[in-house]
Amino acid sequence: MTDSNNVIHFPRSPKRQLADNIPSIEEAFTNLQIMKEDEMEAVVEMICANYIDTLEMAGFDVTSEPNVMMEVCFMMESVRSIISKYYGIEHSFQELANECFEIKDGKLLFLEPTFVRRPRPTEEPDPTGHS
DSSP: OOGGGGOOOOOOOOHHHHHHTSOOHHHHHHHHHHHHHHHHHHHHHHHHHHHHHHHHHTTOOGGGOHHHHHHHHHHHHHHHHHHHHHTTOOOHHHHHHHHHEEEETTEEEEOOOOOOOOOOTTSOOOTTSOO
């Protein structure tokens, strides 16, 4: 019995075939971004569902009031902004938060925003220009 009889030969894949299965850097980055966005959406949905459930348990049926749903959606975008910041992704609410809050003497202060109120699609514009 020779040494060559003791060797088990496994089938080999061509090296080129293995390299074809490895994603490019761009594909890997895109896949990572998609995974981050999917995780962010799952976390936002979980937090916001709990938030809405808690409000409803407290007697506030926020899902039946269209005008209240705007604030709920605003809250959802705020949560999405927080999660985005954690992942290093920019979100427009981050700048909004910078405009609405400031830290003074170690305290977080809310700065009353001065928005120009636009009429909602169901409202008639005020002919005097006052809201």
